[in-house]
Amino acid sequence: MSTPPSGARYDSGFYPMHLALLSVASNVLPVAWWTPVSKDPFRFLVAIDRKNHSLQLLRRCGEAALHFFPWSERERVIRAGYTSGRKRDKASRLGFALEPAVCLAETRVVRGADVVFELRVRREVDDGDDAGDHAPFLFDVVHVHRGTRPAMGAPLLFLGWRDFATLGERWRFRP
Numbered sequence: 001m002s003t004p005p006s007g008a009r010y011d012s013g014f015y016p017m018h019l020a021l022l023s024v025a026s027n028v029l030p031v032a033w034w035t036p037v038s039k040d041p042f043r044f045l046v047a048i049d050r051k052n053h054s055l056q057l058l059r060r061c062g063e064a065a066l067h068f069f070p071w072s073e074r075e076r077v078i079r080a081g082y083t084s085g086r087k088r089d090k091a092s093r094l095g096f097a098l099e100p101a102v103c104l105a106e107t108r109v110v111r112g113a114d115v116v117f118e119l120r121v122r123r124e125v126d127d128g129d130d131a132g133d134h135a136p137f138l139f140d141v142v143h144v145h146r147g148t149r150p151a152m153g154a155p156l157l158f159l160g161w162r163d164f165a166t167l168g169e170r171w172r173f174r175p
């Protein structure tokens, strides 16, 4: 992997990020590096570390589900980021109940999330020689399970390293 000559060293000054739990087939992993990139069509971009077992699963099945869990579920969501599903059934070991998705063939949805976005891979964004340590995937949203809006409750925010928080003060801007 080559670094562009003008590139700066990684800096975590952009946190906090809203932590999601991604399911791919029957495996689960927390992801902080995700973002919406289009409203119409509705699309998300998610960056997957090339070392993760989920990368192979994603390339094989071409689908995933992005879940947002409340603060009260933080322990097992975060724990899913400290073990791999390569050799063991991580989801059931952590007590996640998996259910069939509405639009996805192989990927299952985890019960109890505030909101879930079912995703189908549109493209793996890869710059060949310039590829970074995470593989960015562009997804089409194919179904939304609407529940509690995380912004109205207690979302799980990742502050970087091993630190997490939820919302404190709220303020509505009135232009």
Ligand SMILES: Cc1cc2nc3c(=O)[nH]c(=O)nc-3n(C[C@H](O)[C@H](O)[C@H](O)COP(=O)(O)O)c2cc1C
Binding pocket: 019, 027, 028, 029, 030, 031, 032, 033, 034, 047, 048, 049, 050, 051, 052, 053, 054, 055, 078, 080, 081, 082, 083, 084, 085, 086, 090, 134, 158
């Ligand atoms: C708070 C947190 C955020 C993470 N964010 C990402 C992420 O955005 N992308 C990613 O690929 N891995 C991320 N990880 C790491 C994976 O969740 C971790 O490597 C996981 O064990 C991979 O599981 P797998 O090998 O079963 O795919 C994160 C881990 C934690 C604890």
